[in-house]
Amino acid sequence: MSVELLDGTTILGFIEDEVAFNTLIDARFASLDSDSDGKLTYTEMEKELMSLRVLGSYFGAMDESSLSHDEAAQLYQGLFKQFDKDGDGMVNLEEFKMEMKEVMLAVAHGLGFVPVQMVVEEGSFLKRAVERELNIQFAGFSV
Numbered sequence: 001m002s003v004e005l006l007d008g009t010t011i012l013g014f015i016e017d018e019v020a021f022n023t024l025i026d027a028r029f030a031s032l033d034s035d036s037d038g039k040l041t042y043t044e045m046e047k048e049l050m051s052l053r054v055l056g057s058y059f060g061a062m063d064e065s066s067l068s069h070d071e072a073a074q075l076y077q078g079l080f081k082q083f084d085k086d087g088d089g090m091v092n093l094e095e096f097k098m099e100m101k102e103v104m105l106a107v108a109h110g111l112g113f114v115p116v117q118m119v120v121e122e123g124s125f126l127k128r129a130v131e132r133e134l135n136i137q138f139a140g141f142s143v
């Protein structure tokens with residue numbers, strides 16, 4: 001975990017960088033797919049859904065403390081269904097990629113263009129987005 005300063009532009013830049021974004025999505029998918037069958041079950045997705053929920057709470061979309069255990073379970077099921085576009089009970093790479101893009105776009109728009117401090121996890125999307133922008137800035141300095 002680290003505290004980073006980021007705004008919507010940081011995230012948009014990352015999403016638009018197709019190679020960087022797809023590379024991260026592929027790696028993330030593979031790490032979640034613990035039995036390597038190319039599909040994510042609800043159980044395999046659970047950890048990711050929790051971190052997305054934390055992300056959502058930054059924007060007041062969800063109030064953590066007011067949720068009962070059942071409500072939290074419903075929330076995760078709902079998030080999972082959002083990923084599972086064709087409703088077959090599994091999330092494949094295409095579905096994962098599509099929904100992650102939508103989630104990150106929503107986060108970017110929620111952030112807007114005023115930088116805010118956020119606690120980000122190592123290896124998370126936000127962390128990669130920040131690292132990518134730093135790399136570009138450093139590359140700019142060396143020219």
Ligand SMILES: [Ca+2]
Nearest residue numbers: 033035037039
């Ligand atoms: Ca699997």
Ligand SMILES: [Ca+2]
Nearest residue numbers: 084086088090
């Ligand atoms: Ca599916």
